Amino acid sequence: MNEKRLVYPWTRKDVTSLKSGESVLITGTLYMARDAAHARMTDEFMTKGKFPFEPEGQAIYYSGPAPAPPGKIIGPAGPTTSGRMDKFTPLLLENGLYFMIGKGNRSSEVIDSIVKNGCAYMAATGGAAALLSRSIISQEIVSYPELGPEALRKLYVEDFPAIVIIDCNGNNLYEDGKRQYRKIHITAREDNAVKNPNKNTTG
């Protein structure tokens, strides 16, 4: 597999040249935030008019690490399900965030916002947390230390492996990949009715 390299500081052009389905090795700064940090950041923006970090040109990795054992920089830190952050994401993209790394489906609002703002959504391998934590070279808590694993962190990663799922043109690997290897036509039944009107609908 040929991997593309993405090195910080990334430019808008770097991000818009990413293509759905590409494997990427990321080196640079990522902010780490999940459910509670997103809720708090959004509250802060609504009340104070700014986020606890400047999202312009940055990226967020959705993860809540396990505690760091003695001698380690961070505990295992794999991606968490991105869909829970959907409601907070368009505001961050409108404010200059370049891309997100997580796992799982995004809402149509998020996909629209990715396209509109020239952003990208990537996935890291869910469950490969021990392996992924090896790519994290440093970490510090930026805000909300009381949230423990849900605190807002700033990471420096080296050759962090991710796959581009949704690119700035709205191509979605979760749909395209599935279509490519699909051997039945049973669900997305409405879809099926249109595309395969004569096929038997049971598997």
Add this chain to the structure above:
Amino acid sequence: MRILNTDIIKNAVEKMCIEASYKIPENIVRCYYDALKIEESPLAKQILGQLIENANYAASNNVPSCQDTGMVVVFLKIGREVFLTGKPIEDMINEGVALGYEKGWLRKSVVSHPLERINTGTNTPAVIHFEFIDGDKVEITVMPKGFGSENMSAFAMLKPSDGIEGVRNFILDTVEKAGPNACPPLFIGIGLGGTAEKAMLLSKKALLRNPGYRSTIKKDAELELQLIDLLNQTGIGATGTGGTVTVFDVFVESYPTHIAGLPVAVNICCHAMRHKETVI
């Protein structure tokens, strides 16, 4: 009658929490290797390779394989000839969980009230299921259940006339909806029959079976094989990026039900089906 102090259960639970989190069982890792042989997507193969590397790295470095070290589900089978002394067994289980999560550097993911959401700081309480068995032993199974997959579980009260077709479609829809969120390739536990809560519990218990082992009930074993075939045709693949291996296995557990009902429960487990058992 065998007298057993519950203190011993605390230590066993502590140890099992840590082991289950660090070491993905060999028979599960074997599923990754087997999938590599048949998977058609190069990207999915690359991902399966990462899962193998991750399992090896976690086990050899004594770190959890996944940052979501779960909410702990404990299945307790108590021999009818056992007389338990000491502190209440539920307390000892929870103390064991708290110790294991602290000492093992596992993530504490449990919040108090579901709407207040304050982290309990100990990963307790565990969810404990009791059962009685013959003999003078206590069997304890510890299953740390991650919520990426648990969130995608589903339940339906179908009509008896929906039959096997309805059951298949509901399971298929559930797996399609889970898509990339639940970290496929998946292990699927199916609970069929009983009442609503019985079906849910059966679907969770189904996930305790070893991969490759079919139900001893012919009808259920047939359904398992049909479902494995059907779900692997969805194209979802490893992590949902497309591929020919979407499920590693499907386990069906059934129970008699009411003339008016056909309860179906689907409990989903990610690619790392982890649980530990001890007999005391």
